[in-house]
Amino acid sequence: MSTENHFDYTGSKIGMWLFLFTEIILFGGLFLVYAVYRYTYPHEFHEAGEHLQVSLGFANTLILLTSSLTAALAVSSLQRDRKYASLWYISGTVALAAVFLINKFLEWSSHISAGMYPGAPALLAKGHGENLFYGLYYVMTGLHGVHVLGGAGALSLVYVWILQGKVDKDRYVALENAVLFWHLVDLVWIYLFPLFYLLI
Amino acid sequence: MESEQHFVVTNKTFISVWAALVALTVITVLVAQAHKGNTSVLVPLVIATTKASLVLWYFMHLKYEKKLFKLMLLVPIITLLVILGLTFLDIWFR
Structure with a gap:
């Protein structure tokens, strides 16, 4: 048996993409449910969507787009052997992830304190369509939020590996894969934003 | 390497x-x-x-990847479009 350190760059990356495909199908299923109910309850969805603040969604979109830029720059910096620049870009990405989540937390808190949580009497009184809108809103942005947390965790792990020298200018596929996941999180939000916030 | x-x-x-x-x-x-x-x-x-x-x-980075990656991406996209299409056929013609 060979004890040499086997390393398959393309294999690692294909593995990551295959995982991303399962994520696309996971969110795709939820988008399908959304599409069917929006088609069934167009007016209720519009009514419900008006309660979401476009400015908050817009701010979170800019945050995620910018974090995607810093994530992409982290990869190209490491490829150019600029280790510390790469570490700074990763820190920036994780910091933006935190800002996104804080924003999301404040937003959810304001809905909940306004009595718009799933199963709330005020929401049930509004009828089926709006109830479904909020149900989907919480499930989809919640699942997305979990992915933000996971992506930030993966990036932090790679940060440590770069510090330890396990990931460097010759072996950066771990960083590339973590960053690919981060871009997927951005990709999902690109669709969530217009579908939930821009129904006006 | x-x-x-x-x-x-x-x-x-x-x-x-x-x-x-x-x-x-x-x-x-x-x-x-x-x-x-x-x-x-x-x-x-x-x-x-x-x-x-x-x-x-x-x-x-898809632009700079091998052709295989670009073709692979078509699989989940087409899968989703087919599911979406069939679901809406069901809704429209029910």
């Missing part, structure tokens, strides 16, 4: 893509506000898909 053929994208490219993404986000918000009450989902979806393509093509 990693081969030397990996293309390192310039910062300028990434920043231009980011600027385009921000511009498209502003456009989608303006369009939504100019068409209050319009239930159409088409324009926001076209803009979102343009943004998604930019992210996939440049940020996710």
Whole structure:
């Protein structure tokens, strides 16, 4: 048996993409449910969507787009052997992830304190369509939020590996894969934003 | 060992893509506000898909990958479109 350190760059990356495909199908299923109910309850969805603040969604979109830029720059910096620049870009990405989540937390808190949580009497009184809108809103942005947390965790792990020298200018596929996941999180939000916030 | 053929994208490219993404986000918000009450989902979806393509093509490096990666991506996209199409056929003709 060979004890040499086997390393398959393309294999690692294909593995990551295959995982991303399962994520696309996971969110795709939820988008399908959304599409069917929006088609069934167009007016209720519009009514419900008006309660979401476009400015908050817009701010979170800019945050995620910018974090995607810093994530992409982290990869190209490491490829150019600029280790510390790469570490700074990763820190920036994780910091933006935190800002996104804080924003999301404040937003959810304001809905909940306004009595718009799933199963709330005020929401049930509004009828089926709006109830479904909020149900989907919480499930989809919640699942997305979990992915933000996971992506930030993966990036932090790679940060440590770069510090330890396990990931460097010759072996950066771990960083590339973590960053690919981060871009997927951005990709999902690109669709969530217009579908939930821009129904006006 | 990693081969030397990996293309390192310039910062300028990434920043231009980011600027385009921000511009498209502003456009989608303006369009939504100019068409209050319009239930159409088409324009926001076209803009979102343009943004998604930019992210996939440049940020996710697909432009610089082997052909295999580009073809692979068609699998989940086509799967989703088929499921979406069949579901809506069911809803429309029920």
